[in-house]
Amino acid sequence: MGDDFCFAKDPLQQKSEEIQEIFNAFSPQDKNAIIPLLQSIQSHFGYLPQQSIALASWYLSIPITKVYSIITFSDHLRLEPKGKIHIEVCIGAGCYVKGGAELLQVLEAELGIKNGETTKDLLYSLNTVSCLGACGLAPAIKINHHIYGKLEPKDILRLLKEYAMRGG
Numbered sequence: 001m002g003d004d005f006c007f008a009k010d011p012l013q014q015k016s017e018e019i020q021e022i023f024n025a026f027s028p029q030d031k032n033a034i035i036p037l038l039q040s041i042q043s044h045f046g047y048l049p050q051q052s053i054a055l056a057s058w059y060l061s062i063p064i065t066k067v068y069s070i071i072t073f074s075d076h077l078r079l080e081p082k083g084k085i086h087i088e089v090c091i092g093a094g095c096y097v098k099g100g101a102e103l104l105q106v107l108e109a110e111l112g113i114k115n116g117e118t119t120k121d122l123l124y125s126l127n128t129v130s131c132l133g134a135c136g137l138a139p140a141i142k143i144n145h146h147i148y149g150k151l152e153p154k155d156i157l158r159l160l161k162e163y164a165m166r167g168g
């Protein structure tokens, strides 16, 4: 490690001390620490900057492809910052059979982003989740802290308009 543990020419350079503190809370020998380490990085930045993923891979000696696949399969780890309006679409079994995937398609088309992405103006971000704990309301989505259920594609357009008018 030693000299490698710095962020030369890295936009995170100013925060390197804080990052080092995050990493120092985990043993480099403990490969099982990958998820808690990624969660700590995300709680610090609000998402997982690319450089921090490379550093986590190096620190725990886990191939970077494996780290990315852990992130991809997690409902809670993000590669991009959250938008002011963060939308979670449930595609768990209960919502999927009742049209959750269609709701996702409508949102992707309307916002011009895919699952896991954030609009360039940082206004909207979109993520799928495997359950919102509101299966009785399937298909359901969550916008910021509010759950909306029994939705049809036309409801999505209405909700987006409402949030756009409020600005978040």
Ligand code: FES
Residues within 6 Å of the ligand: 090, 091, 092, 093, 094, 095, 096, 130, 131, 132, 133, 134, 135, 136, 138, 140
């Ligand atoms: S499966 Fe969608 S809220 Fe539970």
